[in-house]
Amino acid sequence: MHPVHRSGLLLLALVMTSAATMTAQSDPALERARKILRSVPLIDGHNDLAWEIRSSKTAPRDVAAYDLRGHAPGHTDLERLKAGQVGAQFWSIYVPGEVKDSGFARIQLEQFDIALRAIARYPDRLTLALTAADIEREFKRGRIASLLGMEGGHVIENSLGALRAYYDLGARYLTLTHNVTLDWADAAADSARHGGLTEFGREVVREMNRMGMLVDLSHVSPGTMSDALDVAEAPVIFSHSSARALTDHVRNVPDSILQRLPKNGGVVMVTFVPAFVSQEVADWEKIATEEGKKVEAQVSDTVERRRQMDAWVAAHPRPDATLAQVADHIDHVRKLAGVDHVAIGSDFDGIEHTPVGLENVSTFPQLFAELIRRGWSDDDLRKLAGRNLLRVLRGAESTATRLQRDRQPSTRTIEQLDRPPVSS
Ligand SMILES: [Zn+2]
Numbered sequence: 448m449h450p451v452h453r454s455g456l457l458l459l460a461l462v463m464t465s466a467a468t469m470t471a472q473s474d475p476a477l478e479r480a481r482k483i484l485r486s487v488p489l490i491d492g493h494n495d496l497a498w499e500i501r502s503s504k505t506a507p508r509d510v511a512a513y514d515l516r517g518h519a520p521g522h523t524d525l526e527r528l529k530a531g532q533v534g535a536q537f538w539s540i541y542v543p544g545e546v547k548d549s550g551f552a553r554i555q556l557e558q559f560d561i562a563l564r565a566i567a568r569y570p571d572r573l574t575l576a577l578t579a580a581d582i583e584r585e586f587k588r589g590r591i592a593s594l595l596g597m598e599g600g601h602v603i604e605n606s607l608g609a610l611r612a613y614y615d616l617g618a619r620y621l622t623l624t625h626n627v628t629l630d631w632a633d634a635a636a637d638s639a640r641h642g643g644l645t646e647f648g649r650e651v652v653r654e655m656n657r658m659g660m661l662v663d664l665s666h667v668s669p670g671t672m673s674d675a676l677d678v679a680e681a682p683v684i685f686s687h688s689s690a691r692a693l694t695d696h697v698r699n700v701p702d703s704i705l706q707r708l709p710k711n712g713g714v715v716m717v718t719f720v721p722a723f724v725s726q727e728v729a730d731w732e733k734i735a736t737e738e739g740k741k742v743e744a745q746v747s748d749t750v751e752r753r754r755q756m757d758a759w760v761a762a763h764p765r766p767d768a769t770l771a772q773v774a775d776h777i778d779h780v781r782k783l784a785g786v787d788h789v790a791i792g793s794d795f796d797g798i799e800h801t802p803v804g805l806e807n808v809s810t811f812p813q814l815f816a817e818l819i820r821r822g823w824s825d826d827d828l829r830k831l832a833g834r835n836l837l838r839v840l841r842g843a844e845s846t847a848t849r850l851q852r853d854r855q856p857s858t859r860t861i862e863q864l865d866r867p868p869v870s871s
Contacts, residue, residue, distance in 0.1 A: 480815035481532065483825055488534025488586040488833040489811055492716030492792025493596065493665075493687035495539050496523045497562040499796045508557070510564040522795035522807040525572050528591060530809035534833060535582045535592035537620065537686060538562045539797065544601045544627030544634075552609060555602040559595070559616050566593045575617060579840040582833075596663065596686055599625030600632055600651065605861045607654050619840075620661035620686060623651070623671060630861060633668035635697040643670030646864040649678045654857045656680045659847030661839065664688075665698070665718075665792070672704045681846035682712035682839040687792035689723045689776040690715075690783075696722060696729045705783040712842055714835045715784065716792030717776045721768035721800050724776060728768050735760070770804030774817045777831065786827045790836050 499513075499521045506512035515524045528536075540558035542551050566573045574585045576592035585592040595616075600623045603610045610621070623644075624634035631648035633639040644652070652675050655662050662679055664672045665688040675683060691699035700715055708715070721728040738759050746752045780789040795801070795808050804813055815828055823831075 474816065476816040476819040477812060479819055479825070480812045480828070483815060483828050484532035484534070484812060484832060487829040488582055488592065488837075489532055490535040490537070490582065490592075490790065490833040490836045491533060491795075491808075491811075492537050492684065492790060492836070493539050493598075493718065493794050493797065494523060494536055494808070495541060495794065495797030496521065497538055497558050497565065498541050499523075500561050500565065501558065508561060510561060510568055513565075515565070515569060522801070525569060527807050527809035528572075531807075531811040533591055533808055533811065534586045535576065535594065537594045537596040537792075538566070539596050539598050539686075540618070541598040541625070541797070542602050544599050544625040544629075550604065551599075551602045552604055555597065555613070559613075559618075562593075562595055563617070577617060577619065578844060579837045582837065582840070594619045596620040596622070596661075598622040598663075598666070598686075599627075600629055601625070601627065603651070605630055605647070607651070607857050607859065610651065610654060610660075611658065611856060614658045614660050618660060620663045620684060621655060622663040622665055622686060623648070623667050623675065625666050628668075631865065632671050634671075635666055635668050639668050639670055641670075643668065643672075643674035644678070645861075647859070647861040649674065650857055650859050650864055652678050653680070656843070656846055657850040657854050657856070659843050661843055664700075664704075665716075668697075669701055669704065672700070673707075676704070676707050676711055679711060679713075680850065681843040682714070684713055684790075684836070684839060685715040685792070687718035687720070687794045687797075688715060689717050689720070689773075690779040692783075693772075693776055693779055694723055694726050694729055698723050700780075702783055705780060705788075708784040708788040712788075712839065714788050714790045714839055715780045716790040716836070717773065717780060719768075719773055719793045719795070719802055719805050720798050721802055724772045724802060725766065725768035727766040731763070731766055734763070735765075765800070768800075768802040770802055770810075770814060770817055773802055773805060773814060774821065777814075777818065778821065786830055787835055787838075789831055790833075791831065 501508050540562050542554045566575050573593045574590045576582050576594050582592040595618050597618045623632045626634055626636040628634045628637040628640050631645045633641050652662055662683045663686045664675055664683055665685045689699050691701045722732045742752050742755050
Protein backbone atom coordinates (compact mmCIF):
# COMPACT_ATOMS: atom_id res chain seq x y z
CA MET A 448 0.00 0.00 0.00
CA HIS A 449 1.12 3.54 -0.69
CA PRO A 450 1.54 5.80 2.36
CA VAL A 451 -1.69 7.73 2.82
CA HIS A 452 -2.46 10.38 5.41
CA ARG A 453 -4.74 9.09 8.16
CA SER A 454 -7.64 11.42 7.32
CA GLY A 455 -7.13 10.52 3.66
CA LEU A 456 -7.54 6.86 4.62
CA LEU A 457 -10.78 7.61 6.46
CA LEU A 458 -12.13 9.50 3.46
CA LEU A 459 -11.07 6.65 1.17
CA ALA A 460 -12.89 4.16 3.43
CA LEU A 461 -16.06 6.29 3.30
CA VAL A 462 -15.92 6.56 -0.49
CA MET A 463 -15.35 2.80 -0.82
CA THR A 464 -18.26 1.98 1.52
CA SER A 465 -20.69 4.14 -0.41
CA ALA A 466 -19.43 2.70 -3.71
CA ALA A 467 -20.01 -0.84 -2.40
CA THR A 468 -23.51 0.06 -1.20
CA MET A 469 -24.34 1.55 -4.57
CA THR A 470 -23.13 -1.55 -6.43
CA ALA A 471 -25.27 -3.82 -4.28
CA GLN A 472 -28.46 -1.74 -4.31
CA SER A 473 -28.71 0.41 -7.36
CA ASP A 474 -26.56 -0.82 -10.20
CA PRO A 475 -29.20 -1.19 -12.90
CA ALA A 476 -26.90 -3.25 -15.15
CA LEU A 477 -26.23 -5.73 -12.35
CA GLU A 478 -29.92 -5.93 -11.50
CA ARG A 479 -30.72 -6.63 -15.15
CA ALA A 480 -27.95 -9.25 -15.31
CA ARG A 481 -29.38 -11.00 -12.24
CA LYS A 482 -32.84 -11.04 -13.77
CA ILE A 483 -31.53 -12.57 -17.01
CA LEU A 484 -29.69 -15.29 -15.10
CA ARG A 485 -32.94 -16.17 -13.31
CA SER A 486 -34.56 -16.82 -16.71
CA VAL A 487 -31.93 -19.07 -18.31
CA PRO A 488 -29.39 -21.49 -16.83
CA LEU A 489 -25.87 -20.04 -16.75
CA ILE A 490 -23.78 -22.99 -17.97
CA ASP A 491 -20.07 -22.84 -17.14
CA GLY A 492 -17.84 -25.04 -19.29
CA HIS A 493 -14.99 -25.83 -16.93
CA ASN A 494 -14.42 -25.97 -13.17
CA ASP A 495 -11.58 -27.97 -11.59
CA LEU A 496 -13.15 -28.55 -8.15
CA ALA A 497 -12.65 -32.35 -8.45
CA TRP A 498 -8.89 -31.91 -8.84
CA GLU A 499 -8.89 -29.35 -6.01
CA ILE A 500 -10.51 -31.98 -3.73
CA ARG A 501 -8.09 -34.67 -4.92
CA SER A 502 -5.04 -32.54 -4.22
CA SER A 503 -6.21 -30.97 -0.95
CA LYS A 504 -3.23 -30.52 1.40
CA THR A 505 -5.23 -31.35 4.54
CA ALA A 506 -7.47 -34.22 3.37
CA PRO A 507 -6.69 -35.39 -0.18
CA ARG A 508 -9.55 -37.11 -2.06
CA ASP A 509 -11.86 -36.61 0.94
CA VAL A 510 -15.15 -35.33 -0.45
CA ALA A 511 -16.70 -35.04 3.04
CA ALA A 512 -13.78 -33.06 4.46
CA TYR A 513 -13.92 -30.61 1.52
CA ASP A 514 -17.17 -29.14 2.80
CA LEU A 515 -18.98 -27.17 0.11
CA ARG A 516 -21.58 -25.96 2.63
CA GLY A 517 -18.89 -23.90 4.35
CA HIS A 518 -16.45 -21.41 2.81
CA ALA A 519 -14.20 -23.69 0.75
CA PRO A 520 -10.50 -22.80 0.33
CA GLY A 521 -10.75 -22.59 -3.48
CA HIS A 522 -13.00 -20.62 -5.83
CA THR A 523 -16.10 -22.79 -5.43
CA ASP A 524 -18.66 -23.60 -2.75
CA LEU A 525 -22.45 -23.76 -2.58
CA GLU A 526 -22.94 -20.26 -1.19
CA ARG A 527 -20.82 -18.64 -3.89
CA LEU A 528 -22.36 -20.77 -6.66
CA LYS A 529 -25.72 -19.43 -5.53
CA ALA A 530 -24.50 -15.82 -5.47
CA GLY A 531 -23.01 -16.37 -8.94
CA GLN A 532 -26.35 -17.77 -10.18
CA VAL A 533 -24.64 -20.80 -11.72
CA GLY A 534 -27.36 -22.94 -13.32
CA ALA A 535 -25.28 -25.78 -14.74
CA GLN A 536 -21.66 -26.73 -14.39
CA PHE A 537 -19.37 -28.97 -16.39
CA TRP A 538 -17.20 -30.33 -13.58
CA SER A 539 -13.84 -31.17 -15.09
CA ILE A 540 -12.52 -34.64 -14.27
CA TYR A 541 -9.00 -33.81 -15.33
CA VAL A 542 -6.08 -36.23 -15.44
CA PRO A 543 -2.55 -34.85 -16.02
CA GLY A 544 -0.99 -36.22 -19.18
CA GLU A 545 2.44 -36.12 -17.56
CA VAL A 546 1.60 -38.67 -14.82
CA LYS A 547 2.98 -42.12 -15.44
CA ASP A 548 2.20 -44.48 -12.59
CA SER A 549 -0.37 -47.24 -12.86
CA GLY A 550 -1.97 -45.67 -15.91
CA PHE A 551 -4.31 -42.84 -16.78
CA ALA A 552 -7.48 -44.93 -16.60
CA ARG A 553 -7.12 -45.55 -12.85
CA ILE A 554 -6.77 -41.82 -12.14
CA GLN A 555 -9.69 -41.10 -14.48
CA LEU A 556 -11.90 -43.58 -12.57
CA GLU A 557 -10.84 -41.99 -9.27
CA GLN A 558 -11.81 -38.57 -10.65
CA PHE A 559 -15.24 -39.90 -11.64
CA ASP A 560 -15.51 -41.22 -8.08
CA ILE A 561 -14.62 -37.87 -6.48
CA ALA A 562 -16.92 -35.83 -8.74
CA LEU A 563 -19.87 -38.23 -8.48
CA ARG A 564 -19.58 -38.42 -4.69
CA ALA A 565 -19.32 -34.62 -4.41
CA ILE A 566 -22.47 -34.24 -6.53
CA ALA A 567 -24.33 -36.94 -4.55
CA ARG A 568 -23.37 -35.35 -1.23
CA TYR A 569 -25.54 -32.24 -1.79
CA PRO A 570 -28.74 -33.62 -3.37
CA ASP A 571 -30.71 -30.48 -2.48
CA ARG A 572 -28.24 -28.36 -4.48
CA LEU A 573 -26.52 -30.49 -7.15
CA THR A 574 -27.89 -33.16 -9.51
CA LEU A 575 -26.00 -35.23 -12.05
CA ALA A 576 -27.14 -34.16 -15.53
CA LEU A 577 -26.61 -36.15 -18.74
CA THR A 578 -28.73 -34.31 -21.30
CA ALA A 579 -29.92 -30.83 -22.30
CA ALA A 580 -33.36 -31.77 -20.95
CA ASP A 581 -31.76 -32.64 -17.58
CA ILE A 582 -30.19 -29.16 -17.43
CA GLU A 583 -33.49 -27.42 -18.08
CA ARG A 584 -35.40 -29.59 -15.62
CA GLU A 585 -32.87 -29.17 -12.79
CA PHE A 586 -32.65 -25.42 -13.41
CA LYS A 587 -36.42 -25.18 -12.91
CA ARG A 588 -36.10 -27.21 -9.68
CA GLY A 589 -33.41 -24.82 -8.42
CA ARG A 590 -30.60 -27.41 -8.51
CA ILE A 591 -27.27 -26.95 -10.29
CA ALA A 592 -27.25 -29.40 -13.20
CA SER A 593 -23.89 -31.12 -12.86
CA LEU A 594 -22.23 -32.52 -15.96
CA LEU A 595 -18.89 -34.29 -16.20
CA GLY A 596 -16.20 -33.31 -18.71
CA MET A 597 -13.02 -35.37 -19.18
CA GLU A 598 -9.88 -33.38 -19.92
CA GLY A 599 -7.29 -35.18 -21.99
CA GLY A 600 -7.75 -38.02 -24.53
CA HIS A 601 -4.81 -39.92 -23.01
CA VAL A 602 -7.35 -41.33 -20.53
CA ILE A 603 -8.87 -43.62 -23.16
CA GLU A 604 -5.44 -45.30 -23.51
CA ASN A 605 -6.05 -45.69 -27.27
CA SER A 606 -9.24 -47.70 -26.64
CA LEU A 607 -12.67 -46.89 -28.06
CA GLY A 608 -14.13 -49.41 -25.57
CA ALA A 609 -12.73 -47.34 -22.69
CA LEU A 610 -14.20 -44.21 -24.32
CA ARG A 611 -17.66 -45.82 -24.40
CA ALA A 612 -17.35 -47.00 -20.78
CA TYR A 613 -16.59 -43.41 -19.73
CA TYR A 614 -19.70 -42.21 -21.55
CA ASP A 615 -21.75 -44.74 -19.61
CA LEU A 616 -20.23 -43.42 -16.35
CA GLY A 617 -21.62 -39.99 -17.26
CA ALA A 618 -18.89 -38.13 -19.17
CA ARG A 619 -20.42 -35.69 -21.66
CA TYR A 620 -17.31 -34.14 -23.13
CA LEU A 621 -13.75 -35.18 -23.78
CA THR A 622 -11.05 -32.57 -24.39
CA LEU A 623 -9.14 -34.42 -27.11
CA THR A 624 -5.75 -33.63 -25.55
CA HIS A 625 -4.39 -31.89 -22.48
CA ASN A 626 -0.87 -30.46 -22.71
CA VAL A 627 0.78 -33.60 -24.07
CA THR A 628 0.64 -34.76 -27.69
CA LEU A 629 -0.98 -38.20 -27.95
CA ASP A 630 -0.44 -41.14 -30.30
CA TRP A 631 -3.42 -39.81 -32.27
CA ALA A 632 -3.72 -36.03 -31.65
CA ASP A 633 -1.43 -33.00 -31.40
CA ALA A 634 -1.69 -30.78 -28.31
CA ALA A 635 -1.30 -26.99 -28.46
CA ALA A 636 1.42 -26.94 -25.80
CA ASP A 637 3.48 -29.83 -27.22
CA SER A 638 5.14 -30.79 -30.50
CA ALA A 639 2.96 -31.31 -33.58
CA ARG A 640 3.78 -34.93 -34.41
CA HIS A 641 0.82 -35.68 -36.66
CA GLY A 642 -0.13 -32.32 -38.16
CA GLY A 643 -3.48 -32.71 -36.33
CA LEU A 644 -5.45 -35.95 -35.92
CA THR A 645 -4.33 -39.37 -37.17
CA GLU A 646 -6.89 -41.72 -38.73
CA PHE A 647 -7.50 -43.25 -35.28
CA GLY A 648 -7.97 -39.71 -33.93
CA ARG A 649 -10.64 -39.13 -36.56
CA GLU A 650 -12.29 -42.41 -35.52
CA VAL A 651 -12.34 -41.14 -31.89
CA VAL A 652 -14.25 -38.04 -33.06
CA ARG A 653 -16.66 -40.17 -35.14
CA GLU A 654 -17.29 -42.47 -32.16
CA MET A 655 -17.89 -39.51 -29.83
CA ASN A 656 -20.41 -38.14 -32.34
CA ARG A 657 -22.09 -41.56 -32.51
CA MET A 658 -22.44 -41.62 -28.71
CA GLY A 659 -23.37 -37.98 -28.21
CA MET A 660 -20.25 -37.00 -26.26
CA LEU A 661 -19.16 -33.42 -27.01
CA VAL A 662 -15.82 -33.03 -28.80
CA ASP A 663 -13.84 -30.41 -26.82
CA LEU A 664 -11.10 -28.61 -28.76
CA SER A 665 -9.56 -26.58 -25.93
CA HIS A 666 -5.89 -27.56 -25.41
CA VAL A 667 -5.45 -29.00 -28.94
CA SER A 668 -3.24 -27.64 -31.73
CA PRO A 669 -4.78 -25.63 -34.58
CA GLY A 670 -4.16 -28.66 -36.82
CA THR A 671 -6.21 -30.87 -34.50
CA MET A 672 -8.95 -28.19 -34.32
CA SER A 673 -9.10 -28.08 -38.11
CA ASP A 674 -9.10 -31.88 -38.59
CA ALA A 675 -11.77 -32.32 -35.91
CA LEU A 676 -13.97 -29.70 -37.60
CA ASP A 677 -13.50 -31.53 -40.94
CA VAL A 678 -14.70 -34.85 -39.54
CA ALA A 679 -17.22 -33.70 -36.89
CA GLU A 680 -20.85 -34.44 -37.64
CA ALA A 681 -22.06 -32.62 -34.50
CA PRO A 682 -21.28 -29.18 -33.02
CA VAL A 683 -17.96 -28.99 -31.11
CA ILE A 684 -17.06 -26.98 -28.02
CA PHE A 685 -13.99 -25.21 -26.70
CA SER A 686 -14.69 -25.71 -22.98
CA HIS A 687 -12.18 -23.11 -21.75
CA SER A 688 -10.30 -21.03 -24.36
CA SER A 689 -10.20 -17.39 -25.40
CA ALA A 690 -9.30 -15.52 -28.60
CA ARG A 691 -5.80 -15.80 -30.09
CA ALA A 692 -6.15 -12.47 -31.95
CA LEU A 693 -6.35 -10.61 -28.61
CA THR A 694 -3.89 -12.69 -26.60
CA ASP A 695 -1.25 -14.61 -28.50
CA HIS A 696 -1.22 -17.80 -26.43
CA VAL A 697 -1.22 -21.34 -27.85
CA ARG A 698 -4.28 -22.21 -25.73
CA ASN A 699 -6.44 -19.65 -27.53
CA VAL A 700 -8.54 -20.07 -30.69
CA PRO A 701 -7.23 -18.50 -33.95
CA ASP A 702 -9.60 -16.34 -36.03
CA SER A 703 -9.45 -18.86 -38.91
CA ILE A 704 -11.03 -21.46 -36.60
CA LEU A 705 -13.56 -19.00 -35.12
CA GLN A 706 -14.77 -18.32 -38.66
CA ARG A 707 -15.55 -22.02 -39.15
CA LEU A 708 -17.85 -22.25 -36.13
CA PRO A 709 -21.10 -21.04 -37.75
CA LYS A 710 -21.03 -23.93 -40.23
CA ASN A 711 -20.25 -26.46 -37.49
CA GLY A 712 -22.67 -24.92 -34.99
CA GLY A 713 -20.24 -25.12 -32.05
CA VAL A 714 -19.25 -22.68 -29.30
CA VAL A 715 -16.14 -21.16 -27.76
CA MET A 716 -16.62 -21.00 -23.99
CA VAL A 717 -14.44 -17.98 -23.19
CA THR A 718 -12.13 -18.61 -20.26
CA PHE A 719 -10.86 -16.43 -17.41
CA VAL A 720 -7.27 -17.82 -17.26
CA PRO A 721 -5.24 -14.58 -16.86
CA ALA A 722 -2.47 -15.56 -19.31
CA PHE A 723 -5.07 -16.37 -22.01
CA VAL A 724 -6.93 -13.11 -21.39
CA SER A 725 -4.17 -10.51 -21.04
CA GLN A 726 -1.15 -10.23 -23.36
CA GLU A 727 0.75 -8.54 -20.53
CA VAL A 728 0.21 -11.56 -18.26
CA ALA A 729 1.07 -13.98 -21.09
CA ASP A 730 4.35 -12.11 -21.72
CA TRP A 731 5.12 -11.98 -17.99
CA GLU A 732 4.56 -15.74 -17.63
CA LYS A 733 6.92 -16.43 -20.54
CA ILE A 734 9.68 -14.36 -18.94
CA ALA A 735 9.01 -15.85 -15.49
CA THR A 736 9.26 -19.37 -16.93
CA GLU A 737 12.60 -18.50 -18.57
CA GLU A 738 13.83 -17.05 -15.29
CA GLY A 739 12.69 -20.22 -13.47
CA LYS A 740 14.67 -22.38 -15.91
CA LYS A 741 17.75 -20.21 -15.43
CA VAL A 742 17.54 -20.48 -11.64
CA GLU A 743 16.95 -24.23 -11.87
CA ALA A 744 20.07 -24.67 -13.99
CA GLN A 745 22.22 -22.56 -11.65
CA VAL A 746 20.96 -23.54 -8.18
CA SER A 747 20.57 -27.11 -6.94
CA ASP A 748 19.08 -26.39 -3.50
CA THR A 749 15.29 -26.20 -3.82
CA VAL A 750 14.81 -23.81 -0.88
CA GLU A 751 17.36 -21.41 -2.35
CA ARG A 752 15.70 -21.74 -5.78
CA ARG A 753 12.36 -20.78 -4.22
CA ARG A 754 13.96 -17.81 -2.45
CA GLN A 755 15.54 -16.53 -5.65
CA MET A 756 12.31 -16.88 -7.61
CA ASP A 757 10.33 -15.12 -4.85
CA ALA A 758 12.87 -12.29 -4.99
CA TRP A 759 12.54 -12.13 -8.79
CA VAL A 760 8.74 -11.94 -8.58
CA ALA A 761 8.99 -9.24 -5.90
CA ALA A 762 11.18 -7.21 -8.27
CA HIS A 763 8.98 -8.00 -11.31
CA PRO A 764 5.40 -7.99 -10.01
CA ARG A 765 2.89 -10.14 -11.85
CA PRO A 766 0.44 -7.98 -13.86
CA ASP A 767 -3.30 -8.51 -13.45
CA ALA A 768 -5.89 -9.50 -16.04
CA THR A 769 -9.29 -7.81 -15.73
CA LEU A 770 -12.98 -8.53 -16.13
CA ALA A 771 -13.07 -5.97 -18.98
CA GLN A 772 -10.44 -7.99 -20.87
CA VAL A 773 -12.57 -11.15 -20.53
CA ALA A 774 -15.48 -9.13 -21.96
CA ASP A 775 -13.18 -8.06 -24.85
CA HIS A 776 -12.59 -11.74 -25.70
CA ILE A 777 -16.32 -12.46 -25.58
CA ASP A 778 -16.92 -9.50 -27.91
CA HIS A 779 -14.20 -10.72 -30.29
CA VAL A 780 -15.60 -14.27 -30.52
CA ARG A 781 -19.00 -12.71 -31.13
CA LYS A 782 -17.61 -10.49 -33.88
CA LEU A 783 -15.80 -13.33 -35.70
CA ALA A 784 -18.06 -16.34 -35.08
CA GLY A 785 -21.38 -14.70 -34.21
CA VAL A 786 -23.46 -14.38 -31.07
CA ASP A 787 -24.71 -17.97 -31.46
CA HIS A 788 -21.19 -19.34 -30.97
CA VAL A 789 -19.96 -17.85 -27.71
CA ALA A 790 -20.38 -19.09 -24.12
CA ILE A 791 -18.45 -19.11 -20.83
CA GLY A 792 -15.86 -21.58 -19.45
CA SER A 793 -14.27 -20.05 -16.38
CA ASP A 794 -11.60 -22.61 -15.30
CA PHE A 795 -12.21 -21.65 -11.65
CA ASP A 796 -10.28 -23.91 -9.28
CA GLY A 797 -7.96 -24.73 -12.17
CA ILE A 798 -6.14 -21.41 -11.93
CA GLU A 799 -3.97 -19.91 -9.23
CA HIS A 800 -4.68 -16.30 -10.20
CA THR A 801 -7.97 -14.81 -11.38
CA PRO A 802 -8.82 -11.61 -13.29
CA VAL A 803 -9.65 -8.58 -11.14
CA GLY A 804 -13.44 -8.58 -10.82
CA LEU A 805 -13.80 -12.32 -11.48
CA GLU A 806 -12.32 -13.73 -8.30
CA ASN A 807 -14.55 -16.78 -7.78
CA VAL A 808 -17.83 -18.40 -8.87
CA SER A 809 -19.90 -15.68 -7.19
CA THR A 810 -18.78 -13.06 -9.74
CA PHE A 811 -20.42 -14.25 -12.99
CA PRO A 812 -23.28 -11.66 -12.83
CA GLN A 813 -20.67 -8.87 -12.88
CA LEU A 814 -19.46 -10.07 -16.29
CA PHE A 815 -23.02 -9.96 -17.63
CA ALA A 816 -23.45 -6.45 -16.17
CA GLU A 817 -20.31 -5.34 -18.05
CA LEU A 818 -21.73 -6.70 -21.34
CA ILE A 819 -25.03 -4.92 -20.64
CA ARG A 820 -23.07 -1.67 -20.29
CA ARG A 821 -21.51 -2.49 -23.69
CA GLY A 822 -24.95 -2.70 -25.28
CA TRP A 823 -25.70 -6.44 -25.30
CA SER A 824 -29.42 -7.27 -25.53
CA ASP A 825 -31.14 -9.55 -23.01
CA ASP A 826 -31.69 -12.14 -25.71
CA ASP A 827 -28.03 -12.21 -26.73
CA LEU A 828 -27.00 -12.54 -23.08
CA ARG A 829 -29.34 -15.53 -22.71
CA LYS A 830 -27.53 -17.14 -25.64
CA LEU A 831 -24.17 -16.48 -24.02
CA ALA A 832 -25.33 -17.75 -20.62
CA GLY A 833 -26.81 -21.06 -21.67
CA ARG A 834 -28.96 -21.17 -24.78
CA ASN A 835 -26.01 -21.65 -27.12
CA LEU A 836 -24.64 -24.55 -25.11
CA LEU A 837 -28.11 -26.12 -24.81
CA ARG A 838 -28.41 -25.94 -28.61
CA VAL A 839 -24.97 -27.57 -29.00
CA LEU A 840 -25.86 -30.36 -26.58
CA ARG A 841 -29.19 -30.97 -28.33
CA GLY A 842 -27.33 -31.04 -31.66
CA ALA A 843 -24.93 -33.68 -30.32
CA GLU A 844 -27.87 -35.69 -28.97
CA SER A 845 -29.85 -35.66 -32.22
CA THR A 846 -26.72 -36.45 -34.25
CA ALA A 847 -26.12 -39.45 -32.00
CA THR A 848 -29.70 -40.68 -32.44
CA ARG A 849 -29.32 -40.40 -36.22
CA LEU A 850 -25.89 -42.06 -36.37
CA GLN A 851 -26.89 -44.92 -34.07
CA ARG A 852 -29.58 -45.92 -36.56
CA ASP A 853 -27.02 -47.16 -39.04
CA ARG A 854 -23.67 -47.28 -37.27
CA GLN A 855 -22.51 -49.87 -34.74
CA PRO A 856 -19.97 -49.07 -32.00
CA SER A 857 -16.56 -48.90 -33.65
CA THR A 858 -14.22 -51.81 -32.97
CA ARG A 859 -11.33 -50.29 -34.93
CA THR A 860 -7.95 -50.14 -33.21
CA ILE A 861 -5.06 -47.72 -33.45
CA GLU A 862 -2.90 -50.57 -34.78
CA GLN A 863 -5.36 -51.12 -37.63
CA LEU A 864 -5.83 -47.47 -38.51
CA ASP A 865 -2.47 -45.81 -37.88
CA ARG A 866 0.11 -48.56 -38.26
CA PRO A 867 -0.96 -50.68 -41.19
CA PRO A 868 1.46 -53.51 -41.96
CA VAL A 869 3.73 -52.62 -44.84
CA SER A 870 2.29 -54.35 -47.89
CA SER A 871 4.61 -56.80 -49.59
ZN1 LIG B 1 -7.41 -27.04 -19.00
